[in-house]
Amino acid sequence: MEYLEAYAHRFDIIRHVRFGEKVVGLEYVGPDQEEMEAWDLWGGTGDGFAGAGRGVWHVTVEKEDGAKEEHVMDFVVLCLGRFSGLPKIPSFSENKGPEAFNGKVIHSMDLAKMGSSVAAEYVKGKHIIVIGFLKSALDVAAECADINGAELPCTMIVRTKRWNLPDFSAWGISFGYYYFNRFSELLFHKPGEGIMLSLLATLLSPLRWVISKFVESYIKKITPIKKYGMVPDHSFFQAMSSSLFALLPENFYDRVKNESIILKNSKSFEFCKDGIILEGESVPIKADLVIFATGFKGDEKLRTIFKSPSLQKIVTGSLENTVPLYRECINPRIPQMAIIGYSESLSNLYTSEIRAMWLTHLLDGGFQLPSIKLMEEDVKKWDKYMKEYSHEYYRRSSIGIIHIWYNDQLCKDMGYNPKRKKGFLSELFMPYGPNDYIGLGSKKE
Structure with a gap:
């Protein structure tokens, strides 16, 4: 928090921020839908601001006292993120959901909002069930276990087993040498690659399997996932390609060993009066509190901020495809708007910063976008890539x-x-990370 505050003061950001105001609606006022569909270039001109008189955004904000204001803006950047705001809760058949339970049911988001001391008091002395097995679930379970111990163990219901890691290395070698260098990227087919790169990816593809198995063997050795029946059904490579893994809290499996955390694998479950009944079992797991760490409705959050039904449909696209963003920033069919930080990488902070630099160059006239047709063709290439390697998780746009x-x-x-x-x-084999892009855009460039 101190770092963020120092950053904001260093770059004189505070005076440009309006705190205590929530954006509750966006509306594009300008050319009608028919004219926009006929455009060859983004916004009609290919320019970030779409030229004089093209259109504006009406931004409706709600203040803490409930009062609403509308602002007129030339350009809007959505930095909503996917991991907040609208919690995703599994659906249940009638009378088998949280309404059948006598205890409390919350989302990990609700616990996080309480703050550390209030949250600690809230979970103290309770039988707790955590639903999920990625970062939020792991952290919540570890904290509950530390507070309540083995006398009141925290039960984790794991619907999908994950390749969660103690650190970013395997057999003493940093992941950077396995996955974050140019040679490692030669093993995959990439959007827009040429014939030679495509041929190389095909010839080198067996190495993907070798590296994946090599890392999996390390995780099985260093963590007791085999002992507790937590070996995933998918490969580590698929976990990497869809950004679906997490770093384990320190000494996580020590808590499992001393039974302050109990792992239960079950694809489905239902609520009852006293707790939760797992699929195929008749005796419930008793609970006072159930915490869903089951993610967020990122698409819905992005969609519902628009007032126009047509823009709601356009912005997230068809569920059969990835969210249609050129360079993961620009929707070819929505003018004067960018989305930063929606698709995932393995280091979202610096990826978002490079995207922000790219956007400022566009708005400053540093380059012009290709035609809408070419942008949509590029989006389709990325869609094909994400479906090939992320499989059913392609909507994460990793x-x-x-x-x-x-x-x-x-x-x-x-x-x-x-x-x-x-x-x-060095260019071929050394890992790439945030430090490599220090000074990007400086005079030396």
């Missing part, structure tokens, strides 16, 4: 395992050298 390839495209658009290392071997 660029994790080809983030260098993605950053290269942004750098080229801005006119910067995408190769950030010195020497051929």
Whole structure:
């Protein structure tokens, strides 16, 4: 928090922020839908601000006292994120959901809002069930276990087993050498690749399996997932390609060993008066409190901020495809608007910063977007890539395992050298990370 405050003061951001106001509606006022559909270029001109008199955004905000105001803006950047706001709760048949339970049911989001001391008091002395097995679920369960111990163990219901890690290394080698360098990206087919890269990806594809099995063997050795029946059904490679894994809290499996955390694997379950009944069992797991750490409705959150039904439909696209964003930033059919931070990488902070740089260059006239047709063709290529490697999780739009390839495209658009290392071997085999992009756009560039 101190760092964020220092950053905001250093760059004079505070005076531009309106605190205590929530955006509750966006409406584009300008050309009608028929005219917009006929455009060849984004916004009709290909320019970020779409030229004089093209259109404006009406932004409705609600203040803490309930009063509403409307602001007129030339451009809107949505930085809503996908992991907050609208919790995703599994659906249940009638009288089998939370309404059948005598205890309390909350989402991990609700617990986080309480603050550490209030949350600790809230969970103290309770039989707790946590639903989920990714970062929020792991952290919540670990904290509950530390507060209540083995006398009141925290039960985790794991619907999907995950390749959760103690750290970002395997057999003493950093993941950067497995997945975050240019050579590792040669093992995958990439959107817009040429014939030679496509051939290389096909020839080298067996290495993907070798690396995945190598990492899996390490996780099985260093964590007792086999002992507790928590070995995932999918490969570690698929977990990486869809950004579906997490770092374990320190000493997590020690808590499992001393039974302050109890792991239960079950695809489905239902509520009863005293707690939760797992599929195939008749005796309930007793609980006073059930905490859903089951994610958020990112698509719905993005969609419902628009007042227009047509824009609601356009912004998230069909559920059969990924969210249609060119460079993961621009919807080709919605003018004067960008979305930053929606698709995932394995280091969202610096990926979002590079996207923000790309957007400022666009708005400053540093480059022009291709035609709407070409942008939509590019979106389809990324959609194909995400479906091939992320499978049913393609809607997460993860660029994790080809983030260098993605950053290269942004750098080229801005006119910067995408190769950030010195020497051929370093460029090919050394890991890429945030430090490699320090000074991007400086005079030296």
